[in-house]
Amino acid sequence: MGAEDELLEAVHDTHADALYRYVVRRTGDEEEARDVVQETLLRAWRHPEVLERSEDSVRAWLFTVARNLSVDHLRSARRTREHSTGHPPDREERDTTQSVLDSWLVADALLSLSPSHRAVVVGAYYGGRSVAELSTELGVPAGTVKSRLHYGLRALRLALQEKGVTA
Structure with a gap:
């Protein structure tokens, strides 16, 4: 040293x-x-x-x-500019505003469908049930479920287009 x-x-x-x-x-x-x-x-x-x-x-x-x-x-x-704290910052969360607005728009458009078409569309897309399950649940033939699903989706598309939603 x-x-x-x-x-x-x-x-x-x-x-x-x-x-x-x-x-x-x-x-x-x-x-x-x-x-x-x-x-x-x-x-x-x-x-x-x-x-x-x-x-x-x-x-x-x-x-x-x-x-x-x-x-x-x-x-x-x-x-x-920097201040230390004893706890970590809150987690960042995604802005869900658009998805909430979209779900309101779809829910409103679903109300414009007939009850039979609405039941099939909601059961298939939101409930995740198959044509056979819906047929049994609703007590109608599978072909009727398919037909209602086809025309229900078509009516839903038209209702959304009337609300300004474009494909």
Whole structure:
């Protein structure tokens, strides 16, 4: 270990705690204070000629550097725009406005269908039931279910076009 390193270690041992307390009082942030003290001592290491001055002069230089760095930190864009919190931000959710409006539009168009056509279209597309299941459920032949589904979808398309929906 060289003489400069020993001198820097002595400066650290003598002034680091006082610098830390000083910067904590100025910034109110312990983590930032540790960063400022570390940067201050790093600058002292880069300027070994400062360490050769009198004890009072070294202390004054260190506190001046620490003050300037803490002011820089307080003015920095990171400090003014970013704020840490103890909890993560809310999850971003998709905007569902359009899908809600679309479902209202389709529900309104479904009301324009006859009850028999509406039952088949809703059962097949929203209920996920097959032609055979709908035939059994509604008590009509499978061919009738297919016919009602065909004409119901055609009527639904026309009702949506009347509401301004284009294919």
